[in-house]
Amino acid sequence: MPPSKRPLFGPDRRASVQSEEHAAQEIDALLGNRQKGLNASSNLSGFFREAALFTWALVATIIVIILATILQHRSHPGQPTKPTGKRNLIFMVSDGMGPASLSLTRSFRQYKYDLPIDDVLVLDHHLIGSSRTRSNSSLVTDSAAGATAFSCGKKSYNGAISVLPDHTPCGTVLEAAKRAGYMTGLVVTTSLTDATPACFASHVNIRTEEDLIAEQEIGEHPLGRVVDLMLGGGRCHFLANTTIGSCRADDLDVIKLAKEKYGWNYIDNRHDFDALNPGKGIDNLPLLGLFAGYDFPFEIDRRHVIDTYPSLEEMTKMALDILEEATRNSDQGFFLMVEGSLIDHAGHGNDPAAQVHEVLAYDKAFARVAKFLRKSDIDGVLVASSDHETGGLVTARQLHIDYPQYLWYPSVLANVSYSSEHLARRLRDKINSSPMKGKELKKYIKNKLVQNGLGIWDSTDAEVQLIIDNAQSASYYFADMISRRAQIGWSTHGHSAVDVNIYGTAGSSDLHGNHENTDIGKFLRNYLDVNVKDITEVLRETKVFRTADNGEVGWTGRIPSEQDIESALRYHEESQDNTS
Numbered sequence: 001m002p003p004s005k006r007p008l009f010g011p012d013r014r015a016s017v018q019s020e021e022h023a024a025q026e027i028d029a030l031l032g033n034r035q036k037g038l039n040a041s042s043n044l045s046g047f048f049r050e051a052a053l054f055t056w057a058l059v060a061t062i063i064v065i066i067l068a069t070i071l072q073h074r075s076h077p078g079q080p081t082k083p084t085g086k087r088n089l090i091f092m093v094s095d096g097m098g099p100a101s102l103s104l105t106r107s108f109r110q111y112k113y114d115l116p117i118d119d120v121l122v123l124d125h126h127l128i129g130s131s132r133t134r135s136n137s138s139l140v141t142d143s144a145a146g147a148t149a150f151s152c153g154k155k156s157y158n159g160a161i162s163v164l165p166d167h168t169p170c171g172t173v174l175e176a177a178k179r180a181g182y183m184t185g186l187v188v189t190t191s192l193t194d195a196t197p198a199c200f201a202s203h204v205n206i207r208t209e210e211d212l213i214a215e216q217e218i219g220e221h222p223l224g225r226v227v228d229l230m231l232g233g234g235r236c237h238f239l240a241n242t243t244i245g246s247c248r249a250d251d252l253d254v255i256k257l258a259k260e261k262y263g264w265n266y267i268d269n270r271h272d273f274d275a276l277n278p279g280k281g282i283d284n285l286p287l288l289g290l291f292a293g294y295d296f297p298f299e300i301d302r303r304h305v306i307d308t309y310p311s312l313e314e315m316t317k318m319a320l321d322i323l324e325e326a327t328r329n330s331d332q333g334f335f336l337m338v339e340g341s342l343i344d345h346a347g348h349g350n351d352p353a354a355q356v357h358e359v360l361a362y363d364k365a366f367a368r369v370a371k372f373l374r375k376s377d378i379d380g381v382l383v384a385s386s387d388h389e390t391g392g393l394v395t396a397r398q399l400h401i402d403y404p405q406y407l408w409y410p411s412v413l414a415n416v417s418y419s420s421e422h423l424a425r426r427l428r429d430k431i432n433s434s435p436m437k438g439k440e441l442k443k444y445i446k447n448k449l450v451q452n453g454l455g456i457w458d459s460t461d462a463e464v465q466l467i468i469d470n471a472q473s474a475s476y477y478f479a480d481m482i483s484r485r486a487q488i489g490w491s492t493h494g495h496s497a498v499d500v501n502i503y504g505t506a507g508s509s510d511l512h513g514n515h516e517n518t519d520i521g522k523f524l525r526n527y528l529d530v531n532v533k534d535i536t537e538v539l540r541e542t543k544v545f546r547t548a549d550n551g552e553v554g555w556t557g558r559i560p561s562e563q564d565i566e567s568a569l570r571y572h573e574e575s576q577d578n579t580s
Contacts, residue, residue: 086331171537212557384502
């Protein structure tokens with residue numbers, strides 16, 4: 001073949017043949033120069049030398065194969081390593097936080113505090129992988145199915161609280177940990193009856209059964225009481241409907257039941273929280289702290305009322321200190337689930353200012369846990385992920401039909417003093433409490449809410465009129481005013497199917513890379529070395545019936561229809577504006 005016709009970088013067969021012939025000639029020449037008449041001793045010595053070299057090479061190869069097999073076995077997500085001895089596990093959930101939330105918050109923080117571009121969040125130092133989030137019923141999961149993947153290590157339908165598609169309960173890692181002798185805890189900034197915490201300590205067929213969830217969480221459960229510490233919101237589902245502030249459908253006083261039947265210590269305010277003494281250890285437990293009627297305020301709003309609500313970091317630290325002291329003299333450690341719940345709510349509201357403050361609050365709580373583990377004498381690991389992304393957030397927005405600007409402005413977010421949800425509530429309260437209309441109402445919105453609340457001084461009459469015309473959903477319009485000026489985009493008020501990040505400290509290497517969300521659930525049970533399968537069998541053997549409008553139903557509540565599930569997801573979004 002002429003040189004011009006040979007493939008580029010392809011082998012030259014003629015050159016290869018010539019090289020082989022040349023090499024053979026060199027070997028013959030070398031052999032021909034060997035001394036003749038070597039004695040038998042020399043031949044024997046050469047034989048043993050070659051045999052030894054062969055044996056060494058064979059042993060080395062076997063060792064390499066064995067080591068490679070061990071390493072492959074350790075890194076396989078289906079066969080993770082099992083630790084030994086006493087240990088603690090903290091699992092953190094950043095509800096609704098996708099990768100773009102980190103980009104948004106990182107740039108905001110750098111601008112707000114005049115930090116260099118290489119200054120990153122604590123979370124960034126612990127990024128180890130990513131998670132695929134689809135549920136059994138949809139490529140886009142809800143929080144219930146997402147948390148069931150974490151708690152049970154199984155896929156289920158949207159709306160399911162630790163039950164499978166056939167409506168049978170699946171044992172959770174928290175329940176298995178409790179049975180194995182671990183102390184257990186839940187810390188959240190939403191209602192303790194909301195999907196994520198519910199999936200670790202209860203089983204219902206549809207997430208809207210929050211009254212039933214509250215009962216199971218305090219101990220009305222086939223396994224009895226499985227949680228030792230709960231801090232968060234949701235007081236209304238624990239109060240009898242004859243009590244101010246209740247949202248229960250019946251007159252059952254769950255708080256009274258918790259205290260009298262299951263021995264819970266109960267607190268409901270910041271003063272009592274601050275008075276807790278972690279040094280009392282086991283005497284604190286079981287501890288139920290309900291600090292909000294339903295959800296906590298957004299962090300951007302909570303900072304104005306810090307004497308009413310503890311922060312996520314403060315509750316996390318308190319839980320760690322109490323559980324550490326309570327397990328000091330035991331053979332087992334503790335399992336704690338901590339959720340940055342309101343990142344999701346900010347995403348539902350498409351409110352970027354609320355979102356960055358929620359992510360920063362979560363980052364502080366994560367840092368607190370990482371610090372605790374570094375100082376602890378007990379082995380432990382922190383694993384964190386999101387159940388899904390909310391809002392379809394992107395740090396870019398094309399405002400006009402012509403070519404987009406390559407810009408987004410953190411300064412717009414830095415000017416915001418309150419969440420859009422808070423400002424919308426103030427607007428509704430003002431309209432309901434006074435006859436303010438026309439120019440007076442427009443002036444109030446423009447000066448008190450938009451300028452003082454959002455830090456926006458160039459609002460238009462059209463924007464203000466939109467807020468007046470849509471007062472019941474004004475939070476969306478306040479949020480859009482921020483997003484447009486910051487050039488931040490959103491694709492939905494619901495969830496998206498984007499992969500979410502996995503974070504971890506030393507000991508979480510089995511979760512490196514990309515995984516199904518169920519792999520995270522399997523890691524949790526494996527790290528604690530607990531038997532979730534046995535818990536599932538006990539739960540499925542339980543035959544308890546409850547009275548409902550349509551007769552008796554099983555202890556996991558009624559079987560939902562497709563319409564029920566759709567209504568549950570709408571109910572969740574509509575209940576975002578429910579803080580007290």
